[in-house]
Amino acid sequence: MAASSLFQPSPSSLNPRPKSLRTNPKINCRASPIVACASSTFDPSLTDSSPNLSPAVAKHRRPAEENIREEARRHRLSAAETHNFSAKYVPFNAGPDSTESYSLDEIVYRSRSGGLLDVQHDMDALKKFDGAYWRALFDSRVGKTTWPYGSGVWSKKEWVLPEIDSDDIVSAFEGNSNLFWAERFGKQFMGMNDLWVKHCGISHTGSFKDLGMTVLVSQVNRLRKMKRPVVGVGCASTGDTSAALSAYCAAAGIPSIVFLPANRISIAQLVQPIANGAFVLSIDTDFDGCMKLIREVTSELPIYLANSLNSLRLEGQKTAAIEILQQFDWEVPDWVIVPGGNLGNIYAFYKGFKMCQELGLVDRIPRLVCAQAANANPLYMYYKSGWNEFKPVKASSTFASAIQIGDPVSIDRAVFALKNSNGIVEEATEEELMDAMAQADSTGMFICPHTGVALTALIKLRNSGVIGPMDRTVVVSTAHGLKFTQSKVDYHSKVIPDMACRFANPPVDVKADFGAVMDVLKKYLLNRTSE
Numbered sequence: 001m002a003a004s005s006l007f008q009p010s011p012s013s014l015n016p017r018p019k020s021l022r023t024n025p026k027i028n029c030r031a032s033p034i035v036a037c038a039s040s041t042f043d044p045s046l047t048d049s050s051p052n053l054s055p056a057v058a059k060h061r062r063p064a065e066e067n068i069r070e071e072a073r074r075h076r077l078s079a080a081e082t083h084n085f086s087a088k089y090v091p092f093n094a095g096p097d098s099t100e101s102y103s104l105d106e107i108v109y110r111s112r113s114g115g116l117l118d119v120q121h122d123m124d125a126l127k128k129f130d131g132a133y134w135r136a137l138f139d140s141r142v143g144k145t146t147w148p149y150g151s152g153v154w155s156k157k158e159w160v161l162p163e164i165d166s167d168d169i170v171s172a173f174e175g176n177s178n179l180f181w182a183e184r185f186g187k188q189f190m191g192m193n194d195l196w197v198k199h200c201g202i203s204h205t206g207s208f209k210d211l212g213m214t215v216l217v218s219q220v221n222r223l224r225k226m227k228r229p230v231v232g233v234g235c236a237s238t239g240d241t242s243a244a245l246s247a248y249c250a251a252a253g254i255p256s257i258v259f260l261p262a263n264r265i266s267i268a269q270l271v272q273p274i275a276n277g278a279f280v281l282s283i284d285t286d287f288d289g290c291m292k293l294i295r296e297v298t299s300e301l302p303i304y305l306a307n308s309l310n311s312l313r314l315e316g317q318k319t320a321a322i323e324i325l326q327q328f329d330w331e332v333p334d335w336v337i338v339p340g341g342n343l344g345n346i347y348a349f350y351k352g353f354k355m356c357q358e359l360g361l362v363d364r365i366p367r368l369v370c371a372q373a374a375n376a377n378p379l380y381m382y383y384k385s386g387w388n389e390f391k392p393v394k395a396s397s398t399f400a401s402a403i404q405i406g407d408p409v410s411i412d413r414a415v416f417a418l419k420n421s422n423g424i425v426e427e428a429t430e431e432e433l434m435d436a437m438a439q440a441d442s443t444g445m446f447i448c449p450h451t452g453v454a455l456t457a458l459i460k461l462r463n464s465g466v467i468g469p470m471d472r473t474v475v476v477s478t479a480h481g482l483k484f485t486q487s488k489v490d491y492h493s494k495v496i497p498d499m500a501c502r503f504a505n506p507p508v509d510v511k512a513d514f515g516a517v518m519d520v521l522k523k524y525l526l527n528r529t530s531e
């Protein structure tokens, strides 16, 4: 069966459902006019899979011949239809007088003046519901398989792409990633007791890019159904964007085209688009060179641009911020530290937090820190100049290869996010980021080098006293450590030139002989007891 057919409706969707399951009698409109009435009309998860349902009813919630997409189709009374939630493209950070805007169904990546775009939601429509309502709605959808709300992104659909039909959504139920209490790392290395790591890399393709790509590919799916000229979707990538793009496109049967800088991404990342059937171009340039080429190509050919220059991506990525608040039971952490490359994600986090504040879910936002590799640090240099002068840099090779970017497309977005969150920019040398990664791994994590960059920023800000021992701090881990095993092998083998590899833990070669094994074990145990 073609992968795309998995996402197609089938005639059985028209089968009626047992009457007793159509509504949840426990939701009483009169009890709470806003929450209950609204939820009973637009939110399937509150009507059909409400926590109030008895276990017996919940068990038989869907006839066997019906799949979850078909089930969702029966609940067509969506938020957008009922409440007219909507969103459009506007020039990023446009003044109040700007009237320029575009439908999300248009294929447009830049404003008339050549600036960035932003997805602007109809906040007045969203504000018709209070913070308590949104918190309850989002909370009610966690941990379910209701299409599409089982996804951490689509559980916030009204704030992401309110007008898309659930039928058009391409999702791997991404998001809902774990927020790991870094108890031992926090205590042992930082003197902190409230340190958390948001593991966005524990995801379908192993990075946070899944959050944005489900949104972008879903919108492309919709455009193609509308017969818009989109033959395929393309991106430049340092590895993670291409992995996510190719997986979501493959799931929907949409061609994907990826431009990769030759010999600059890990094998684990390279094999992902190859395995998912993308058209892979390995180009003899760096990421910035690939980015320039894909922008030129997508302006000539009917290939839709999937990099974060396309603001749709950030609508998905911002849900990680909302999720962090939700995981803290809507308490706001003091700090959130994000590694930055092309700089879309730092703005996505800002936007997620800001929407929660504006819509009354929380009363403030955290301070943001963007962490860069010293070998690819244009934002850091800009920050250090007092935001005086931005100069792209020629990014040098870094173990944090996914952020080896010298001319980030979202520089304006990042500066906006940092200025409006009392933010800070830090940098990490190669040795610092590799040591931080090894230290974290030694406490039970298995993080990527980019998360090592973010942890270095934390270490520096803790050492300088900017971040206090009691501050609730979240470090965003952006990719799975398994994508970067070679750098870990090199570190633990102590083969990296000019690096002490202080926390290396190389394997011990030993003969297949009882005495020899006992000797090394005794030595090891002696060392451990004297520690």
Ligand SMILES: Cc1ncc(COP(=O)(O)O)c(C=O)c1O
Binding pocket: 207, 238, 240, 241, 308, 339, 340, 341, 342, 343, 344, 345, 346, 402, 403, 448, 450, 478, 479
């Ligand atoms: C693993 C990883 N971490 C961090 C980043 C930085 O994200 P952004 O480009 O949105 O700044 C990227 C991609 O650039 C990445 O792939």
Ligand SMILES: N[C@@H](CCOP(=O)(O)O)C(=O)O
Binding pocket: 235, 236, 237, 238, 239, 240, 241, 242, 306, 307, 308, 309, 341, 342, 344, 402, 403
């Ligand atoms: N790290 C990214 C670089 C491109 O970033 P994007 O968010 O603009 O797509 C990658 O994995 O390719």
